[in-house]
Amino acid sequence: MSHLRVSATGPAADAVRRHVPDLVTDRFASQLFAQDATLWGHDAEEEAGKRLSWVQLAHASQSLVPEITALRAQLSAQGVDHVVLCGMGGSSLAPEVICATDGVELTVVDSSDPDQVRSALTDRIDRTVVVVSSKSGSTVETDSQRRAFVAAFEEAGIAPTERIVVVTDPGSPLDESSRADGYRVVNADPDVGGRYSALTAFGLVPCGLAGADIGRLLEDAAAATPALSTDDEANPGLVLGAAIGGTDPLRDKLAIVDDGSPLVGFADWAEQLIAESTGKRGTGILPVVVAGTDDPEVQWPAGDVTVARLVAEDAEPIAADRDTERAEIVVSGPLGAQMLLWEVATAAAGRLLGINPFDQPDVESAKVAAREMLEGTPDDTEPAFVDQGVEVRALGGRGDWLGDAATLEQAVAGLLTQLDPDRGYVAVMAYLDRLAHADLAGVRRVLALRTERPVTFGWGPRFLHSTGQLHKGGPATGVYLQVTGTPSCDVPIPGREFGFATLISAQAAGDASVLADHGRPVLRLHVTDPQTGLAAIRRALEGGATA
Template sequence: TVETDSQRRAYEQAFSDAGIDPASRIVVVTDPGSPLDKESRDKGYRVVNADPNVGGRYSALTAFGLVPSGLAGVDIEALLDEADSVADLLAADDDANPGLRLGAAMGGTDPLRDKLVLVDDGSGIVGFADWAEQLIAESTGKNGTGVLPVVAGGDDDPEVKWPADDITVARLVASDSDDDEPSRDAASEVRVGGALGAQLLLWEVATAVAGRLLDINPFDQPDVESAKKAARELLDQGTGSAAAAAATDGAVEIRALGGDGSWLGDAQTVPAALDALFAQLDESRGYVAVMAYLDRLGDADLAQCRVPLARRTERPVTFGWGPRFLHSTGQFHKGGPAVGVYLQVTAAPKEDLAIPGRDFTFGDFIASQAGGDAAVLADHGRPVLQLHLTDHDAGLAQLREALSSSTPEGGRG
């Protein structure tokens, strides 16, 4: 992909500039016979071929996941032993099969509870919910259906404390947990525990099962590809091709796409634009997606807006860092049910980086990804509010204040 190729080019240049042979520091994991495979071998890189029949989000237990994990110090033998310990159980055609049971909870409810709220409840596996988010969203969100994973921070988050009728709460518990009692708050709840290797295999099986119950192919991602195509087209047009802003409020440019084409109304401020966006929300099945093309380390606290937005709208809210989420909830946004509203946040990079051998920078590329995704969402009739920070720090301060408000502008609750 362009992302992987761009990163490789940047690291090759950085190592070369430091007087280090890139081939001595880079290990390439790729499909056998791919262009990257041939080019890397010709340059003398160490290459590990992965199974080409396993899609990326299902590849945690293939070379794509195992090689970087091993280089980071993970005990690969123990991880694979954990997965192997449940392989026969997950292959059994039996009611006790946890993969079938979890898959049924995800995709077999009637009516469908199509929001799966993932909350860590002592699992001890840091970041597991974020991994499961991509697996579930990219696998199931297509043909107008799917399961939207929502990563919650804890029991006080609104989606966990006051779950709506279209929510199933999935609690990630410790492997030795013997508490099988469901929460008093959740009408639909599952508790999932186990060692990391076993959990990886369990959730992959369960997601495939959910796909079968939803009557979709859980192994393709057609709308991820459509966003990539739109991004390439914008790259060819150049970064100056963005439409004029509908309004500018301080350090924030406001643009509206999709929906019925007029949903922004006469909104001239960021709070008023947010009001207009949330007015498009389906009160019984809808969700809010915040898509931030910012620095996920330097601007990490922006993710805290998720909880006040969930309180304000009384609907599930997802928060994704761009462009990462494009390969995760991005598929669900475009291929799943048309019940979401979308807030996209962009900013000019404080420091851009050229991509060796390319006529565009990383900043150009990310801007084209954001614009391409918004365009495809709009083509699907989804309402998208684009907020572009013309001054990063001042605009981010404005945005934080507007998003942290628990009630709309004008005091309506």
């Protein structure tokens, strides 16, 4: 029996009453679980036709559990008990949430920052198994991380084939090369897209090796399947999908906040699922991950914001008449069930928005721009000025919005003049070591207080596989603050002419270039000394903020 609960108030409840009966009449839920590729229109049919196997993973993936359990036992017997995951997007976000919620350790390497990569390479290498997760193996970050770990194992006198497990699609270039070289390979379902892959081998292998209860995860998803696949107005997936994507006028920001749920970091996973699935063709829902219920997007949500609260299963249900003006959703349920719930809801929201929730047409543009800089001329744009050790550059937008700014405070103020006070949002994008500079994420709340608009915070390059799609393909209402830094020292990438420092620099410059080409205003702040430079940036962002 499913323990999922979804309730809504205000405009979100209105959207449920307006759209769910039609979804039931159209048999959306049952046809979705029958893998009907026509549900999102003719243009989406080809892509959807090879991306719908996620609906049956709760049962289909159960055969993986004994295989993963046996491999964990084998590694443990050899004294190998530290699991590292190299992957991007859905390949890393789902395992991170699953392991954190289950209270088991998993080291996630989802960065090109050399300092963050180095810390993983030098941590308990004698006791480490590395899971390399990539559908094709062509993801530049994951391929670079794999190369670095192969070299680290060889330097430590350890055979890489004994310590690296590859998760990839069957028949992919990575599958073929890894098998030929003698690596352990676990194949994932090729008919599942990355952001829907939580219950495939991409989610289960690293989590199972780390000691998470992946059997229970699948059981919870299986228990939720009957309720989610039934054409009924009580279907929680239809209710959540309508509340997210069916408000009129569309509230295209979704503030997701943990309000006492046992799920750890779930909003980060949901952020990628929703942003990459819906942010295209000038529309989309911008997920805004907030730290707490006292953040401004939750306390005083703007008229284009819906608040989604993640609560404990025994929490009191939301009162239907609590507030007729606020659009609010309350969701509870175990992790496996909620993963399937939000996937169904995103698919339903995509239908209501009139978009294909399974493609990501603007993700590739940033990759292409980064490759061009790696293969050709790197970005050598001179800064407009340097203040307090921070190089300042401005791109895109309307006119010369930087003007005669000569300080960090003035540059930030100039960027914020480009912000639409009614529909806009601010995106902070930090291409830095997210472990060493975790407290930088606190500037999100500072800017939200200052601007009274929704603010997102993403660590580069991992957000490129998440909100990066919506930044380019979604509504042209964002302003972008990019923060980059000079690492303490580089880490070479074996077999490549460039190291991680060059890679992350090219990714940041490529992302900014594509945003500017789309007319988005981008303020680039580069710190050569992170300690002093980041402190100066914080002070500049606090200008005009209230406590």
